[in-house]
Structures are given as C-alpha cells and as structure tokens.
Amino acid sequence: xxxxxxxxxxxxxxxxxxxxxxxxxxxxxxxxxxxxxxxxxxxxxxxxxxxxxxxxxxxxxxxxxxxxxxxxxxxxxxxxxxxxxxxxxxxxxxxxxxxxxxxxxxxxxxxxxxxxxxxxxxxxxxxxxxxxxxxxxxxxxxxxxxxxxxxxxxxxxxxxxxxxxxxxxxxxxxxxxxxxxxxxxxxxxxxxxxxxxxxxxxxxxxxxxxxxxxxxxxxxxxxxxxxxxxxxxxxxxxxxxxxxxxxxxxxxxxxxxxxxxxxxxxxxxxxxxxxxxxxxxxxxxxxxxxxxxxxxxxxxxxxxxxxxxxxxxxxxxxxxxxxxxxxxxxxxxxxxxxxxxxxxxxxxxxxxxxxxxxxxxxxxxxxxxxxxxxxxxxxxxxxxxxxxxxxxxxxxxxxxxxxxxxxxxxxxxxxxxxxxxxxxxxxxxxxxxxxxxxxxxxxxxxxxxxxxxxxxxxxxxxxxxxxxxxxxxxxxxxxxxxxxxxxxxxxxxxxxxxxxxxxxxxxxxxxxxxxxxxxxxxxxxxxxxxxxxxxxxxxxxxxxxxxxxxxxxxxxxxxxxxxxxxxxxxxxxxxxxxxxxxxxxxxxxxxxxxxxxxxxxxxxxxxxxxxxxxxxxxxxxxxxxxxxxxxxxxxxxxxxxxxxxxxxxxxxxxxxxxxxxxxxxxxxx
Amino acid sequence: xxxxxxxxxxxxxxxxxxxxxxxxxxxxxxxxxxxxxxxxxxxxxxxxxxxxxxxxxxxxxxxxxxxxxxxxxxxxxxxxxxxxxxxxxxxxxxxxxxxxxxxxxxxxxxxxxxxxxxxxxxxxxxxxxxxxxxxxxxxxxxxxxxxxxxxxxxxxxxxxxxxxxxxxxxxxxxxxxxxxxxxxxxxxxxxxxxxxxxxxxxxxxxxxxxxxxxxxxxxxxxxxxxxxxxxxxxxxxxxxxxxxxxxxxxxx
Ligand code: SF4
Ligand code: SF4
Ligand code: SF4
Numbered sequence: 014x015x016x017x018x019x020x021x022x023x024x025x026x027x028x029x030x031x032x033x034x035x036x037x038x039x040x041x042x043x044x045x046x047x048x049x050x051x052x053x054x055x056x057x058x059x060x061x062x063x064x065x066x067x068x069x070x071x072x073x074x075x076x077x078x079x080x081x082x083x084x085x086x087x088x089x090x091x092x093x094x095x096x097x098x099x100x101x102x103x104x105x106x107x108x109x110x111x112x113x114x115x116x117x118x119x120x121x122x123x124x125x126x127x128x129x130x131x132x133x134x135x136x137x138x139x140x141x142x143x144x145x146x147x148x149x150x151x152x153x154x155x156x157x158x159x160x161x162x163x164x165x166x167x168x169x170x171x172x173x174x175x176x177x178x179x180x181x182x183x184x185x186x187x188x189x190x191x192x193x194x195x196x197x198x199x200x201x202x203x204x205x206x207x208x209x210x211x212x213x214x215x216x217x218x219x220x221x222x223x224x225x226x227x228x229x230x231x232x233x234x235x236x237x238x239x240x241x242x243x244x245x246x247x248x249x250x251x252x253x254x255x256x257x258x259x260x261x262x263x264x265x266x267x268x269x270x271x272x273x274x275x276x277x278x279x280x281x282x283x284x285x286x287x288x289x290x291x292x293x294x295x296x297x298x299x300x301x302x303x304x305x306x307x308x309x310x311x312x313x314x315x316x317x318x319x320x321x322x323x324x325x326x327x328x329x330x331x332x333x334x335x336x337x338x339x340x341x342x343x344x345x346x347x348x349x350x351x352x353x354x355x356x357x358x359x360x361x362x363x364x365x366x367x368x369x370x371x372x373x374x375x376x377x378x379x380x381x382x383x384x385x386x387x388x389x390x391x392x393x394x395x396x397x398x399x400x401x402x403x404x405x406x407x408x409x410x411x412x413x414x415x416x417x418x419x420x421x422x423x424x425x426x427x428x429x430x431x432x433x434x435x436x437x438x439x440x441x442x443x444x445x446x447x448x449x450x451x452x453x454x455x456x457x458x459x460x461x462x463x464x465x466x467x468x469x470x471x472x473x474x475x476x477x478x479x480x481x482x483x484x485x486x487x488x489x490x491x492x493x494x495x496x497x498x499x500x501x502x503x504x505x506x507x508x509x510x511x512x513x514x515x516x517x518x519x520x521x522x523x524x525x526x527x528x529x530x531x532x533x534x535x536x537x538x539x540x541x542x543x544x545x546x547x548x549x550x551x552x553x554x555x556x557x558x559x560x561x562x563x564x565x566x567x568x569x570x571x572x573x574x575x576x577x578x579x580x581x582x583x584x585x586x587x588x589x590x591x592x593x594x595x596x597x598x599x600x601x602x603x604x605x606x607x608x609x610x611x612x613x614x615x616x617x618x619x620x621x622x623x624x625x626x627x628x629x630x631x632x633x634x635x636x637x638x639x640x641x642x643x644x645x646x647x648x649x650x651x652x653x654x655x656x657x658x659x660x661x662x663x664x665x666x667x668x669x670x671x672x673x674x675x676x677x678x679x680x681x682x
Numbered sequence: 683x684x685x686x687x688x689x690x691x692x693x694x695x696x697x698x699x700x701x702x703x704x705x706x707x708x709x710x711x712x713x714x715x716x717x718x719x720x721x722x723x724x725x726x727x728x729x730x731x732x733x734x735x736x737x738x739x740x741x742x743x744x745x746x747x748x749x750x751x752x753x754x755x756x757x758x759x760x761x762x763x764x765x766x767x768x769x770x771x772x773x774x775x776x777x778x779x780x781x782x783x784x785x786x787x788x789x790x791x792x793x794x795x796x797x798x799x800x801x802x803x804x805x806x807x808x809x810x811x812x813x814x815x816x817x818x819x820x821x822x823x824x825x826x827x828x829x830x831x832x833x834x835x836x837x838x839x840x841x842x843x844x845x846x847x848x849x850x851x852x853x854x855x856x857x858x859x860x861x862x863x864x865x866x867x868x869x870x871x872x873x874x875x876x877x878x879x880x881x882x883x884x885x886x887x888x889x890x891x892x893x894x895x896x897x898x899x900x901x902x903x904x905x906x907x908x909x910x911x912x913x914x915x916x917x918x919x920x921x922x923x924x925x926x927x928x929x930x931x932x933x934x
Contacts, residue, residue, distance in 0.1 A: 045725075047837075056839075057718065060718045060721055187716075193837075194712075194838050197712050200711075215715070578717070589721045589724055590721075592734070593721065634745060634748070635745040
C-alpha cells in the first residue's frame, strides 16, 4: 500500500483557515487531521474540513463541461467544444459592445493567490466589468482601518490570557471553533464571558452575561456604554491624552446617549447596559471581539467605529489578552502572479456587489451581455435573488466554473468543472491568525477536470494572447508572489505555516497606530471625506429599523446567520454533513408565533415587498421578541431561500451588503 | 489532545479498586455539538450511511426556561456489565479482559437484540450487510498509540478517552472483598441468565424505548465540566443524567 501524508490548508472563507494533514492511500484521501504546526488551529479541523474526504470524490462532482441545450437541459460536451463556443461568444461580444459588456465575478468560495491569474486573460481581452466591495465584512474593515490604521489584532492564542471576553455579534462556538476552544480555556482560568447577540446561540449558552439588543442598534449601545464609562471615570485618561485624536467631539457625541435613551433605542434594560459597560471597563485584561453580524446594516461602518473605540477609550490596546479583534490581515502579504500582461489601456467598470441583480439588468454603455462566475453561487447568496435571476435571463452567455451543480450553475449556459482544493498548489492567507500557508497539491484532478489556471490558459491560446504567465513552474510562480526578502519561505511553508509579517504577537504594543495622525482616531476626517459620514461615530437608526415606517407593515426583523455545518451554500450536499446538521427552520419567539397562529412544525411564509420564502417553524424562546432567524444556505432544494427576501442595500462605508437589515412579516403558508 | 485529564467524577476521596475499564468522557461545558466526532468515526471506520457508532444528542434544544442547550456526543460506553452482551443469543458480543465490548460480525445473526437491550442505542445495524456493527474504541488506533478517531477529531477537546475508569469507589463504602463477591455473584447470574435467554432464543418483541436513538436515557454518565458550572440549571441537568439505573457507570 502506498501511503503518504501531505500538509495543506483549508481555503474556505472561514476564520480558522486550518492547517491540514491529509493522508492518501493508493491515490485516495482516507484521513484529514489538523496540522499541529499551526498554533492557532492546532490539532483538529472542523466537521467541514473532515468532510472533504467525501466531497473530493463525491459522485455529483462535475467531471465534464456542460452545455445548455435548446430544450433547456444541460448536456455533457467536450472541453474543446465548450471553450470554442465560449471564446466565439466572448470574441463577438467584445467586437460589438467592447470588453465591458462582460462581467467577471469571482466569489470567496475558495481562497488562493492564484486567482490573480485571471488577469492574464482579462488584461489582453481589454478589461472587464467587475463588482466592487464585498457581501461579507467591508464596513467593519473600513471602520477598523479608519480608527486604528490597519486591520490587525493580537495573536489568537493570547485569547487565553483574557479575563473578560466580550463577543459582539459573534458566535465562535459555531463559526470560529478554534477561537472557541481558546475562549473555553480562558473561562477555565476564570474569565468572564459576555455576549451581545439578539439570538441565543451555543456561544451565548456559555456566557455569564448575554445582552439581546434590537438588531441594528449596536452603535447606540456602544455609545451608551462609552457614556457610562466616561461618566464613572472608568476610561483611561492617560491613553487618551497620549494616543488619541479628537476625543472632545467624541465626548460630545456620546453625551447624547444617556442610559435612558440608549435603553429605549436598543430595547435593553438600563441596568444591563450599565453592568456590561462597567464589567468591560474593569476587565483586566479585557478582549473585545466583533463578528460580522453587527455590520450588515446601512449604518454599519459608524456602528463598528463606535464599538471599535471602546478598547481605546478604556486603554485596552497593546496588551496580551486585551485588544480589539475584528480581522487580522497580517498574512495578506502576497504580490500578484508573475508575468501578468500589462493592464495599461484596459477598460474597467464596476458596481457595488450587493447590487448584482439590478446591475445585471440595468447597466448601460454597454449593457452586460455575458457573465463569468467562479467560486461563487450568487443565485442564492446575493440579496434580492429575484433580481439576480431576472438579470441572468437577459444574458447571452453565462459561464459558471464549479465543482457541483450549484443554484447558479443550474442557470448557466456553460458549466465548467472546477478542481478541488487538493488538486493544485496555491498560497492561502488568513483573516484570524497571522499565518501564510501553502496549499500543497495532494492529488491530480480527476479525468475531465481542468484547473482554473488551465482554463484561462486555454482561453488565452484561443484568443492568441500570450500564455507566459501560465507556462512557468507552479512552485516558482508561488515563490515569485512571496514578499521581498522571503523568497526562500516556500521551503519552510512545506513544513509549517509561517507568519511573514514579523509584527509580533501583540497588536500595537508600541501604541504606534497606522492612521494619518499616528493616533487612534476618535474623530476621523477621512471618514467624512471618503464616505460622507460624520467624523465622529454618530448613531443613525437603520432605514429598516424598528421605528421606521416599514416596521408597521413588517413588524419582524429577519436575521440570516451562519452556523457550523456550512460555509454559505457549500457542504449541504454531503451525506456526512446532512447526518449531523440541524434542520433549516424559522426560529421565532413564542409570542410572535402565537399571535400569528403558528405552531412548532407548521410551514411559514416569510415575506416582504421583495419576495417570500418558506420554512418550517421552530418556536425559540431564546430569540429576542420581534426578531426571527433562518440559517442561510442553499444548493439543497429544501433549504429556505432567504435571499429572496433580503434587501440589496449598501453599507455606509466599504460597499458591504445589508443582509441583516430586513423587515418581514410571517404567516402560515 | 494531550491525553485525558483526571476524571473529576472519580477524583477526590476515592480509591482505585483496580477494576477500571476503557471508555470515553465528555465535558459538557465544551461540547458544542459540532458533529466532527461523528464524521471522523464514519471516515475512520468507513461506515456506510445509515450506520453510526456515535451520535450527538441535544438536550433542551429550545432552551426552555432560559437554560442552555447541551450537546451530548454518545457512543458505546463499553459498560461494566453490558446488557447487550447478555442479550446476544449468538455469542457475537463479548466483554473482553481489557474491558472492550466487541462484536464479532462473523457470528452475528442480525437479530438486533443487542440494539434493543442497549440503553443508548449504541449498536448500529448495517441493513445491507445484515449484521450489527458497533464502536470498537478504534482499537487499531489505540494499538498505534493514538486516541480513537472521534476523540482526536474533537476541535474543542470536549471528548476524551480514558484507558481505565469506573473502577474507583468512594472511601468508606463497601470494602473490596464485599464488592468483588457481589460482582462475581452478579456475573454468575448474568451468565445464567444469558444461557437461559439463549436457550429460549428470544424475547419476541423489543422493549419499548430501548434502542431509541433520540432518547437521552437516564443513566447516561457525564463528566463534570471541570469547575466551570455556571448555572443552577446545569446542576439539575447533571442530576438528571447522572442518576441510578443500570448504566455504564455503575454507582460505586
Ligand atoms: S471550514 Fe474553517 S474550521 Fe473547518 S476545516 Fe476549514 S478552515 Fe477549519
Ligand atoms: S467533536 Fe467534540 S465538540 Fe463536536 S460534537 Fe463531538 S464531542 Fe462535541
Ligand atoms: S449496552 Fe450499549 S453502551 Fe453498553 S456496552 Fe453494550 S452497546 Fe455499549
């Protein structure tokens, strides 16, 4: 028996970005374990990581290009046939309407530095239309950047040193399992855990303190807490004097949030807010971890700034076990792939990604005629899905590259089978730990599957473009993308994940911030210049908030959160996952259910002006009244299609999406 | 996993009677019900769908009374006095000297009595093969010096493996000889009963509730979550789960 163990990395859009050891026996993956050399994820991968054993050789995996026939069905065709036709269409469209009539959309379904190779086709093509912004997290990134100058935080393992942990809109027990293990260890050492979340989750279950504010009011809560902290003299005056900018206007801003007002906005008891503010300010060391949940609203950036300033106000930065944790981009140090043809003279155009549906239909000069989707499933993952589907209907050519027949692939004209993470080497960065990891090649792609690198190369050949960028040795290509002075790291990366940032484990230990002023910016002129918001992190009620006009017609607030068994619409097709995953239900507070005549197990219709979705009712007293929740997912026909209901708003900064700002009504189906 | 930590249920004022048996321990404060253990077992032992040696039960899933949801990852406990062995008419199930309760599928006649007799629904019937299957503690991994696949995969390190546990008793309780005599008598009785049952070759119908894959039956043994008990509710739950009954963890 031929047996080998290969070190690689999970490239999913997941906090953990686990190092993995893959055991291959006679060309088949038989075991996946955590890489003990990655200190942040040491030892174990999650359920999804294990499920690659099933996924990589799943019978539904696509191993031949598909083409839509006249009668609407998909049929297998050869690669040559598929690529020749695609190229003919791309050629004609460029000639008639210019390159901007084509959309290139790359999602976050699989992370890797090689995705930059797409430029080697689109640059000589003359450019392409692309979305900008991100569906997931950009408001928080921009808020952190404006406040601290960079997205960085303490090394995850320092979580253990914390004695007060405040999780805000974050549920690591389900979505950042390795962080959860560290939190458990801190708790066992006596740390107090507080969670701000309108839902009850596996994380809130373990919490000592759980606050359930109205969704979208986090900014007000943070300002109200700051008001308590300052009023009671719990702030760090020395830190503010030496390292902060614009404290006076900020103090004025928070003075508008006395407890009574904060309480009436957030729907929390004044006492709860005061207790949390005091406990956090006194916690030593105290860590504040913000998730993505609280920045999926219109005024998300301002809210995130307000929350992000609490550690600065209380002098908790630069301390092991303390700090602000949102995203750590220390590993994002790679350059573009080498030998890319120049982008000079190419045309570009973009639209906020949240608006995909409407952009597909309404962009002009030129209108979009073709779209290329990879690592993405926008037909179920984008807000206002109906608009996306309408947009698809007007396209002459939709190409989808994927491993499975996703919701989006089902609407394509051509589906090209994609490689799995094991079938091509790549470099993978993370956003929670600081490690760059090498995704070593474990297996050859199955017969009939070409890597994206090969697909782009084939397109270039057919167009007569240079293939220089594709023709170099794969490992040498990766080496050339490493930061200067670290070219030899590739050998090291075979043995272990590496932190090439050399920034140390404690973020901003020296209190040197990368903002224009070098200080923590309580007042940010850049925020006003770039995004047109107040320079202080003022609070504004969300357009679909509880006191909005819409709230009369649609009294419930829909949240569509994530959990452990899926990354968005991935993994739901695997038997090993389906065996252990919980049913996709509509969580609703008992009072909200009773007043609508809904009982456990009934099928409910969730609707608003944008559309409707159905889901079985689960009575959940752990939810805040007035809030309902459905786990987001799809690709599996029985998953509720929640994005038929969500809106395509854009966050105040970073061009994010506003998934969690969604007013609905619910009724028996 | 740095090896099992001392079991808080048996630590303290107790003596080791040298009658330990191997088994799992689960820290309820750590288990988040992620299911990695279930899938790791499936992969390691190449179990077809429909066969599961480990399951995750949810207790108080609706969080009634504001209490938390607890997740219980359950597999065979390799009971001290295993009802499945007694129920097996063909001698396919055995309690080995090492404490492992093992199943010889070559001898299994597929009658599923063990499944009915087990309070935890631990044996899992392979419909296609027509034989019963069950957890064997990944003895092939133990032989290599590693822990069972489920334990190795648990990302929160909630699940542990104990090479030996359950043989301890509180100081001041019955002395060792008394206990040994009782035990021998019990074993004799069990053997007799088993022989009779074999002769009769069957209770005709299953015992209601036994083998119910969703019921967390009383008698289930849980580890104390290492001093992190945070609610009254948890103590109630523990009382509920840690009580009498012919369980895998016979009270000392
Ligand atoms: S999905 Fe996340 S937690 Fe699971 S193996 Fe991949 S990186 Fe790790
Ligand atoms: S892997 Fe661990 S945390 Fe996950 S369900 Fe199993 S025992 Fe619980
Ligand atoms: S009765 Fe059930 S838990 Fe006990 S040894 Fe038999 S199969 Fe395992």
